Amino acid sequence: DAKTTQPPSMDCAEGRAANLPCNHSTISGNEYVYWYRQIHSQGPQYIIHGLKNNETNEMASLIITEDRKSSTLILPHATLRDTAVYYCNWGKLQFGAGTQVVVTP
Amino acid sequence: NAGVTQTPKFRILKIGQSMTLQCTQDMNHNYMYWYRQDPGMGLKLIYYSVGAGITDKGEVPNGYNVSRSTTEDFPLRLELAAPSQTSVYFCASSYGTGGYYTFGSGTRLTVV
Numbered sequence: 001d002a003k004t005t006q007p008p009s010m011d012c013a014e015g016r017a018a019n020l021p022c023n024h025s026t027i028s029g030n031e032y033v034y035w036y037r038q039i040h041s042q043g044p045q046y047i048i049h050g051l052k053n054n055e056t057n058e059m060a061s062l063i064i065t066e067d068r069k070s071s072t073l074i075l076p077h078a079t080l081r082d083t084a085v086y087y088c089n090w091g092k093l094q095f096g097a098g099t100q101v102v103v104t105p
Numbered sequence: 106n107a108g109v110t111q112t113p114k115f116r117i118l119k120i121g122q123s124m125t126l127q128c129t130q131d132m133n134h135n136y137m138y139w140y141r142q143d144p145g146m147g148l149k150l151i152y153y154s155v156g157a158g159i160t161d162k163g164e165v166p167n168g169y170n171v172s173r174s175t176t177e178d179f180p181l182r183l184e185l186a187a188p189s190q191t192s193v194y195f196c197a198s199s200y201g202t203g204g205y206y207t208f209g210s211g212t213r214l215t216v217v
Binding site for chain 2: 034036041042043044045046049087093094095096097098
């Protein structure tokens with residue numbers, strides 16, 4: 001059972017960094033952590049993934065703890081368009097409830 | 106490259122009617138999935154497939170059927186629609202176990 005735990009909601013001021021935590025303490029050693037976001041009622045969109053090293057792309061950065069039991073998605077300069085539900089996921093198949101992020105002016 | 110295409114985008118069904126939600130992908134992904142999302146809730150897996158001819162149940166398969174005759178297509182069938190099946194349905198695909206999901210734009214289904 002690929003369980004993840006995320007806070008249900010988070011507010012962030014526009015222009016500030018948003019740090020979204022995810023607990024995945026039961027992750028197995030060879031499973032990647034994936035992050036997605038869902039804007040309004042659109043299909044979820046892939047953001048980033050990682051195994052054990054920190055990762056960065058044009059959308060976000062991903063920090064994975066050394067024991068791999070948790071990770072943090074960082075949106076470095078949040079914009080109003082980043083308002084969405086963010087899901088972390090491992091082992092595919094199952095998704096948790098995600099974190100509703102609201103970026104305010 | 107269209108990605109994952111779902112049709113129709115919206116549909117209203119009467120109780121007891123049947124329909125097929127279509128899903129096709131052009132990325133040559135071998136894994137495909139169907140999820141449903143109720144208002145304000147997360148994604149629940151209905152069925153998934155790891156390749157043509159192979160399907161398996163997810164956590165909420167009751168009332169649904171799937172088939173996977175080709176790599177590209179993964180239709181979801183509702184035989185006897187019930188109000189509890191009112192939801193938004195998302196199809197997704199991935200390249201094996203190491204690839205991220207690509208989702209379709211969803212089908213919004215209302216059963217009245």
